[in-house]
Amino acid sequence: MTSKELTQQIFKKKSFLCVGLDTDLDRIPTYLLSEEDPVFSFNKAIIDATHKYCVAYKPNIAFYEAIGVDGWKALKKTVDYLHSEYPEIYTIADAKRGDIGNTSRMYAKAFFEDLGFDSVTVAPYMGKDSVEPFLEFTNKHTILLALTSNEGAYDFQTLQTDNEELYKQVIKTSKGWNNSENLMYVVGATKAEYLADIRKIIPENFLLVPGVGAQGGSLEEVCKYGITKNVGLLVNSSRKIIYASDSSNFAEIAGAKAEALQIQMAQELEKL
Numbered sequence: 001m002t003s004k005e006l007t008q009q010i011f012k013k014k015s016f017l018c019v020g021l022d023t024d025l026d027r028i029p030t031y032l033l034s035e036e037d038p039v040f041s042f043n044k045a046i047i048d049a050t051h052k053y054c055v056a057y058k059p060n061i062a063f064y065e066a067i068g069v070d071g072w073k074a075l076k077k078t079v080d081y082l083h084s085e086y087p088e089i090y091t092i093a094d095a096k097r098g099d100i101g102n103t104s105r106m107y108a109k110a111f112f113e114d115l116g117f118d119s120v121t122v123a124p125y126m127g128k129d130s131v132e133p134f135l136e137f138t139n140k141h142t143i144l145l146a147l148t149s150n151e152g153a154y155d156f157q158t159l160q161t162d163n164e165e166l167y168k169q170v171i172k173t174s175k176g177w178n179n180s181e182n183l184m185y186v187v188g189a190t191k192a193e194y195l196a197d198i199r200k201i202i203p204e205n206f207l208l209v210p211g212v213g214a215q216g217g218s219l220e221e222v223c224k225y226g227i228t229k230n231v232g233l234l235v236n237s238s239r240k241i242i243y244a245s246d247s248s249n250f251a252e253i254a255g256a257k258a259e260a261l262q263i264q265m266a267q268e269l270e271k272l
């Protein structure tokens with residue numbers, strides 16, 4: 001899906017919500033554990049209940065890798081289910097990969113070709129040759145970590161180097177690698193006040209903004225500083241939606257949580 005098509009979906013659904021599928025066997029309703037594939041059963045129920053209110057899903061790969069082969073199978077089934085049942089939905093593999101070029105090429109093949117995701121999150125630390133193999137997939141998006149939502153973001157990302165914070169250098173340098181508009185950036189919702197500066201460097205690029213909900217980020221603040229006339233935002237929430245309830249109607253309650261965010265988003269879109 002191109003950035004333009006994603007923007008069209010956002011205006012059509014009046015939502016720039018991404019639901020995070022951080023599916024943890026210790027947190028899903030216990031009655032699902034007797035199912036053949038509890039992770040997929042949970043994801044399917046969440047997707048069926050929330051898809052009307054969001055434009056994207058972001059499985060965090062760690063949650064699938066942690067349970068081995070079963071996790072990888074559930075991940076593949078989840079992406080296939082999304083693409084077959086809801087082809088208008090955008091998919092993000094939250095993998096935070098990046099290695100020497102030769103190895104990054106294999107990561108890119110895994111997430112884009114084998115699993116068929118529309119995008120993957122990538123760590124910029126190893127530089128251009130570690131990111132280029134992802135960017136070579138010009139019909140996919142590479143989502144580079146810029147300024148993350150966690151406390152540790154202040155350890156390196158905001159350090160001054162040449163009178164400028166490191167995360168700004170990451171954005172400025174990497175945007176020159178992008179010939180085909182297929183680069184997005186991660187900026188944590190907990191760092192919303194930085195978005196005004198970030199928009200001066202990249203006025204158009206899509207930003208994936210996690211951290212609304214469980215991490216305390218504010219949707220209003222994110223929109224205040226980060227929204228553009230083409231929206232340019234995908235705001236992720238995981239735990240606050242998918243674990244809103246552990247009762248038998250967990251999916252319905254997740255749907256209501258997603259709808260509440262969608263309503264707020266529709267109000268923000270009306271202001272544009």
Ligand SMILES: O=C(O)c1cc(=O)[nH]c(=O)n1[C@@H]1O[C@H](COP(=O)(O)O)[C@@H](O)[C@H]1O
Nearest residue numbers: 060094121148149188210214215237238239
């Ligand atoms: O790349 C990410 O998605 C990401 C970057 C970041 O800076 N902060 C962050 O929380 N994330 C991911 O976004 C999700 C946030 O989950 P919740 O805090 O439960 O909404 C998790 O899967 C995180 O790994």
